[in-house]
Amino acid sequence: MATGGSFLFGYARPVPVRFGNLHHPKRDMIWVSLAGPAINFIQALAWLLAFYGMSSLGVTEDYFLKMSLAGVVVNVSMFVFNLFPLPPLDGGRVLVGLLPWKQAVWLSKVEPYGMYVVLALVAFHLLNDYWMGPLMKWTLVALSLLLSPFEFLLKP
Numbered sequence: 001m002a003t004g005g006s007f008l009f010g011y012a013r014p015v016p017v018r019f020g021n022l023h024h025p026k027r028d029m030i031w032v033s034l035a036g037p038a039i040n041f042i043q044a045l046a047w048l049l050a051f052y053g054m055s056s057l058g059v060t061e062d063y064f065l066k067m068s069l070a071g072v073v074v075n076v077s078m079f080v081f082n083l084f085p086l087p088p089l090d091g092g093r094v095l096v097g098l099l100p101w102k103q104a105v106w107l108s109k110v111e112p113y114g115m116y117v118v119l120a121l122v123a124f125h126l127l128n129d130y131w132m133g134p135l136m137k138w139t140l141v142a143l144s145l146l147l148s149p150f151e152f153l154l155k156p
Helices: 024-058 063-084 088-098 101-108 113-124 126-146 148-154
Strands: none
Touching: 024 063, 024 126, 024 148, 063 126, 088 101, 101 113, 113 126, 126 148
16 A cells, blocks of 8 residues: 555465476476475474574563464465465466376366355355365474474473
8 A cells, every 4th residue: 555556565476487498397387386385384384493492592572472473374374275276276286287187177277267266265164164274283283293303492
């Protein structure tokens, strides 16, 4: 609002991919699609590690502790949401890469309408109840297991 709409930050946009640079486009597109969610997972891991570190150093300022936990939640949410298996989301592109050719072509034709389907699922709370909630819990468990060797930092 401050810039009159001329500067946008954090909005979704397609990632340009040069398919000519991919040796096996169908398979390699899976790796390209997994890059975004992987970064979100790594960032959630880093935020959780920051929380552990600050806790071990005796930081009591709520702002920093809550900021690090918010970083975990935001990145886990984006990780899980982007893995939803419907194009144009990353999970849909992974599914297209994994499916046999005929089914992959059919699913890729859904892409222009995919966001409308996702928005409808969000509006009716189906995405949260059946996808986001359960997968976020499993992701948080995975993060805590990965960082369990560092939990000794939380002990006084």
